[in-house]
Amino acid sequence: MKALGQTETVNAQVLAALRTAVITGELAPGTLHSVQTLATQLGVSRTPVREALIKLAQQGMVRFERNRGVRVLQTSLHDLEEVFALRLLLEPAAVRRAVTRMDESTRKELRKLFAAMQKAAKADDEFTMLGHDRRFHRVVLEASGNTRLATYVDGLRDMVLRRGVSTARESRSLDDIVTEHAEILALIEAGDADGAAEAMRVHVQHTAELLIAQEAGAGTGVLDIDLGWTNPA
Incomplete structure (x- = not known):
């Protein structure tokens, strides 16, 4: 994933980038990721990344694991x-x-x-x-x-x-x-x-x-x- 510029639409950009990465398999099913690592990779703060991941979790695409990070889920x-x-x-x-x-x-x-x-x-x-x-x-x-x-x-x-x-x-x-x-x-x-x-x-x-x-x-x-x-x- 490429770093994103800090714009007023950063939340939407982060959500779109993470969603695309999960769908395309760039963030592969079963893999575990930290909010900070993803934020660093996208060049943004932790807040928009966490908000985006919460939305993806609500859609069943990822799961938060306590003290471990976020896991990308496989569709069965x-x-x-x-x-x-x-x-x-x-x-x-x-x-x-x-x-x-x-x-x-x-x-x-x-x-x-x-x-x-x-x-x-x-x-x-x-x-x-x-x-x-x-x-x-x-x-x-x-x-x-x-x-x-x-x-x-x-x-x-x-x-x-x-x-x-x-x-x-x-x-x-x-x-x-x-x-x-x-x-x-x-x-x-x-x-x-x-x-x-x-x-x-x-x-x-x-x-x-x-x-x-x-x-x-x-x-x-x-x-x-x-x-x-x-x-x-």
């Missing part, structure tokens, strides 16, 4: 199941509310993000497409009026990224992912709150089933995938 298959169970509980309900509150400027932003997803998929640019995918979900969740929920779900996605896995190219194509978002967007545009919520539920559950089956196959090969209980209907 069980963690993935819990992440998607939570997303299935939260996202469909948030989408239903978002459709009833959404203004034209937000719908316009979603159209732009979807167009960007299509363009990236056509260019076979997975990294860019998934970035637009993430932003699409974030905009929808923020439109529900619950910023904390949007931030929380965004953090759940980090746990999947930390495992370094994706269904893109492994279990489905980029075009398949775009198609699922096309249905969500069409129902949002139509003002169909229940339909959009159901489309989001189907999308998230499909992602969960593909990803967990994919990871189970790479590991022990034994995993009971049952996320149907999260259907809000």
